[in-house]
Amino acid sequence: MKRLIGFAAGAAALTLALTGCANYSQPAAPATTGAATTDATSSAAAPKLVSAGKLTVCTHLSYPPFQFKDEATNKITGFDVDLMDVVAKSLGVTQEVVDIDFGQITSGAVFAAGTCDAGAAAITITDERQAAAPFSDPYFAATQALLVKKGSGITDLPDLKGKTLAVQTDTTGKIYAEKNVDANGYEIKVFDDMPTGANAVLSGAADAAINDNGVMFDFAKSNPDTEVVKEFATGEHYGFNTSKDNPELLAAINKALAAAKADGTYNTIYKKWFGVDAPK
Amino acid sequence: MTTINAPTAIQPKKKKLSPRKRAQRIRIVQYAVLGLLVLVAVLFADGQQIVNVFFRPDLIAKALGPGLGMALLNTVLYSIGAFIFGLVLGTVLALMKLSQIGPYRWLATGYIEFFRGVPAIIVLLAFGLLGIAFPGLKFPLAPFGTVWTALGMVSAAYMAETIRAGIQAVPKGQVEAARSLGMPAGLATRYIVMPQAFRIVTPPLTNELILLVKDSSLVYVLGLTTGAFELTKYGREMSSTYGNLTPLIVAGFCYLLITLPLTLLVRRMEARQRKAR
Numbered sequence: 001m002k003r004l005i006g007f008a009a010g011a012a013a014l015t016l017a018l019t020g021c022a023n024y025s026q027p028a029a030p031a032t033t034g035a036a037t038t039d040a041t042s043s044a045a046a047p048k049l050v051s052a053g054k055l056t057v058c059t060h061l062s063y064p065p066f067q068f069k070d071e072a073t074n075k076i077t078g079f080d081v082d083l084m085d086v087v088a089k090s091l092g093v094t095q096e097v098v099d100i101d102f103g104q105i106t107s108g109a110v111f112a113a114g115t116c117d118a119g120a121a122a123i124t125i126t127d128e129r130q131a132a133a134p135f136s137d138p139y140f141a142a143t144q145a146l147l148v149k150k151g152s153g154i155t156d157l158p159d160l161k162g163k164t165l166a167v168q169t170d171t172t173g174k175i176y177a178e179k180n181v182d183a184n185g186y187e188i189k190v191f192d193d194m195p196t197g198a199n200a201v202l203s204g205a206a207d208a209a210i211n212d213n214g215v216m217f218d219f220a221k222s223n224p225d226t227e228v229v230k231e232f233a234t235g236e237h238y239g240f241n242t243s244k245d246n247p248e249l250l251a252a253i254n255k256a257l258a259a260a261k262a263d264g265t266y267n268t269i270y271k272k273w274f275g276v277d278a279p280k
Numbered sequence: 281m282t283t284i285n286a287p288t289a290i291q292p293k294k295k296k297l298s299p300r301k302r303a304q305r306i307r308i309v310q311y312a313v314l315g316l317l318v319l320v321a322v323l324f325a326d327g328q329q330i331v332n333v334f335f336r337p338d339l340i341a342k343a344l345g346p347g348l349g350m351a352l353l354n355t356v357l358y359s360i361g362a363f364i365f366g367l368v369l370g371t372v373l374a375l376m377k378l379s380q381i382g383p384y385r386w387l388a389t390g391y392i393e394f395f396r397g398v399p400a401i402i403v404l405l406a407f408g409l410l411g412i413a414f415p416g417l418k419f420p421l422a423p424f425g426t427v428w429t430a431l432g433m434v435s436a437a438y439m440a441e442t443i444r445a446g447i448q449a450v451p452k453g454q455v456e457a458a459r460s461l462g463m464p465a466g467l468a469t470r471y472i473v474m475p476q477a478f479r480i481v482t483p484p485l486t487n488e489l490i491l492l493v494k495d496s497s498l499v500y501v502l503g504l505t506t507g508a509f510e511l512t513k514y515g516r517e518m519s520s521t522y523g524n525l526t527p528l529i530v531a532g533f534c535y536l537l538i539t540l541p542l543t544l545l546v547r548r549m550e551a552r553q554r555k556a557r
Contacts, residue, residue, distance in 0.1 A: 100503030
């Protein structure tokens, strides 16, 4: 029996060694190669990146036209992705997009866990989120929009009395719906992502859906059975967020954004995804 | 007994059916129910609508794009890696559970009960956020390393119990014979008990692999690049984009591509074992 125990102990040590393989690497060293090749950022301290040579950006799919997967290329693309590409280029690195739970991005958990450098997920800047993970300068203005099935007769929140309203978890649309629930008496149904909520309107599982105007108009365009009947001017602005401990990256994002706005790159990207010039 | 047969006396006109006749009638009723169900399905289901929602040809073509092969490969890689991890850890746990040293047994029991009782998605979520507790922690080959460890740790708990049962199912006479030939206990375990035990547990372990293939659909909670998408995430993403179930159905059939051969394998192995006995 002694040998059996010895065998077991040896094997236990082996697995311990295996599990111990998870290496405790230091928060990735600054991308020296990247910073060296770009003169734009070389003056400021190079931002820390979770994996060298890459700007790892967390997003939450699908949120067209801000971020969605292009089936032909199997890559994530969209307005936010293009803007982050500009930021990555200014740092001399390439962007890698990771799809994750939206709440983990806004709470800053993805930065604390070392999953991503920045979040670009059409995130509305709020005080609470700002405190958890600081935002860049705003890059897009948004309102909340109400999506219904055509011919439903619903035109505003009061029409939803006794009906169901689809919201997306952890979004400002959900907060807005919750704020107005007592006055209008609808039932809130929470969905994991934007398309599932909007599709619930299509399938009849919900009578209406509330989400940011950009995506809702895009959804109504590709699904002619649905329409946006009302927009609520909530005065929201999107921002990219980063870790609290990475002010260098935040500065680099703001710098790249300002440069893109100044030289027309921002307008080109805006026009590519929304078909109109960016509002001044 | 005679009193129980009384009803026949009360209704003498009703002819008692012979058992064969009764079995025949029951069969007719069963067929009638089946036929009715089919009829209802045919009458009420709109065939065109079903094709449009579940099997839309253009979406099938789209779903069979370059991403699908990669998703299929990722699913296989996630499951096999987790299986190997779970097998090694599960064997160790099984031996620990049979150990004569109390603390080893307690540790193994605690581990098994914890990971068997906790949903795999919770373990995966915890692993995704592990970096908060250990800043700078990175698994090699992320996200593969993370998936293998997390799913492997869950499946190890199940496999440990299976392997333990397998070891205990090896007849005691086998060890006694080995010991009487002068073989030390450790060698007897390694060369006599373990090979026989693994032969016994191969079918249930293959079932565990099938479960792992399906559990790999939970990997999405870790946060994935498109290159690391597995089948469910791939199908779900596309389904919600197009508001149609077709891509999910395609992904579902891809799981069958993996699991059906494994099920057949298990059946064949079980048949062979039954014959050998």
